[in-house]
Amino acid sequence: MTRQKSLAINVLAAAAALACIGTASAQENTYNPNAYILLNGSVMKPDSKFPEDKVGYGGGVKIGVPLNPSWDIQVGGNYAESKDHGLKMHEYLGGVDALYLFTPAGFRPFVLVGLGASRDSGTTIDRHTSPYVNAGVGFQYKFTPTLGMQADIRETDSFYRHRDPFDGMKNSANTYVNVGLTWAFGAPPVAAPVPVATTTRTEETTTVTTPPPAPVYTPPPPPPPAPVMKKYTLSASELFAFNSAKLGPNQPKLDEVATTMQANSDIASVTIVGYTDRIGSKAYNQKLSEERANSVKSYLEGKGVAANRLTAVGKGEADPVVECKDEKKRPALIKCLEPNRRVEIEPVTFTKQVN
Template sequence: MNKLRAIPAALACLFFAGAGNAMAEDYNPSWYIGGSIHAAETDEIFGAGNRGYGVGLRLGKPLSESWDAQINTNYTRASDNGKRYQQNALGIDLLYLFSRSTVRPYLVMGIAANRDRSNAGLKSGDSTSPAASGGVGVQLSLNDQWSAQAEWRKVHGYLHGNDFGFSQASNSHLSVGLNYSFDKPKVAARTVSFAPTPPPEPVMVQAPPPAPAPAPPPPVYQKITLSATELFAFDSAVLSTPQPKLDDIANALNANMQINQVVITGYADRLGSDKYNLNLSEQRANSVKSYLNNKGVATQRLNAIGKGESNPVVVCNNKKRVDLIACLEPNRRVEIEQFTVEQRVR
């Protein structure tokens, strides 16, 4: 079993490498089913050696971006010179996933009811008892509905009041298998580019022909639109500097005191949770509001709100995270009336 003991170390290296690069991403809330095979290091106290093999079946459900629950059943068998040991287990596991990207390292903890049976002479017996387990694993996304799962765990049983003559025993399992999600992940709105929209040219309105009492021409306004790329870094609500266009907006508002109720609306893309995106969009809108306020625009003239990932501009289906982040840029924005403020030009 020396080789079996060395494999968890390799699995742990993959676990920590994946955890170090983990980033939050949308998860598929669909139920999934999976099967596995495993090699087991069984407790020699059962009298049938310490090498076993088995199969397993699990039914899982993502609970959040970080947690999965799994109901599982396993069968393990070991034999040595005619002595045979078998274990049937039915349990519930909780998985804490460090990522929802392609490589998903996780920690697992669980409880189970184990039925242990052995025909090894004085150590023969048949007992059903509680057990606790813990370990590490990693899931590898293969496509929208299929994923591979590898896991090492330690299972410790409490065999009180049994036929074996001992009260505790431990087995180790190293398993590999496949999972199938019943539903495909939902596709949310995405963006394609993040080029700022140039301000439209001023519209000049010619005065009407002279009249006995000519009415003054209506004022003409220019709408100024900014994109979020010019304001913030990815996943940040801290304004970069300098901000010449925001300075122009502040000057226009200070020069036109009749412009009131300027609405500043922040948006985020779909990466991350709804609550996180809503908070980030509110922080971005308030950063712009604070900047304009520091430039002399009265607070009561400005209203900052966040709308999270609502009202997306574009839709993306990129599989690679780097491409997906670039594609989603237009949805990460702050708007002042579409990032607009009216500036009187006449």
């Protein structure tokens, strides 16, 4: 085993041992869906094709975003430098990694793949900006709900667009060992406590002459009250004058609707539908039906019903209740068509105590 491989294994082993020691002090180790920042130190072994191929050091910063308990995305950059007898080699990395984690919490081993852009330069090599891909293995561990660590070993392969004039390299493969700390932007959500059943033991005393009391039958609780549904259909003669959308002063049925909705907050929404008869143009009747529905809506709002619980709709002369085809004279026709001039309030559903 080479000295460089031995160093990489020792670094990862020390990180794993630190995670195991942290098990005893971790207060909570559950999946945390919040984003986090990763600050890491790096040990780099350059490709042996570089003249400066000694082990170098560096570090980086990344932002991690958990997609679900099995996948993380990390975006950020890294820098490392190698020195060898006065020669230097530098590498800057910027890209994105996808981590597949084998466990949702605790000690979380993972495999990773990534891509990005690298910037290589050195004493004996030209500067190269080129795409790279990398792959590796590692693990994550949390010491507290927000503080944790990550360690991995990976190989980063850069692909140059032009061969280096010094040594003719077309690509390079550098090995990295990264160990760092993670800090999540928030703790995991707290699960609701699970109620624990408790048992109370009652001691009974008996005498020779008195038998123990018979168990008392406790009837089961009554079923929940059934929902009550009521549809309000109000004729126009109760609400408006003929050919008008102005409400009269006393509206007991609308007061009943307002009182019901105020007393039952579970009524989320009702629809108020205005209708007219067929006398007049369709456009005029449509507008009149909308004005009537909105008048009822405004009245209920004035009685304290929130506007977001009311929807006003006009349907003009649609859905007639009567046809009145035999009525010729206008007064008789107006009287006959009276049931069609109405305002309907869609079924109001609420819970009512059933005795």
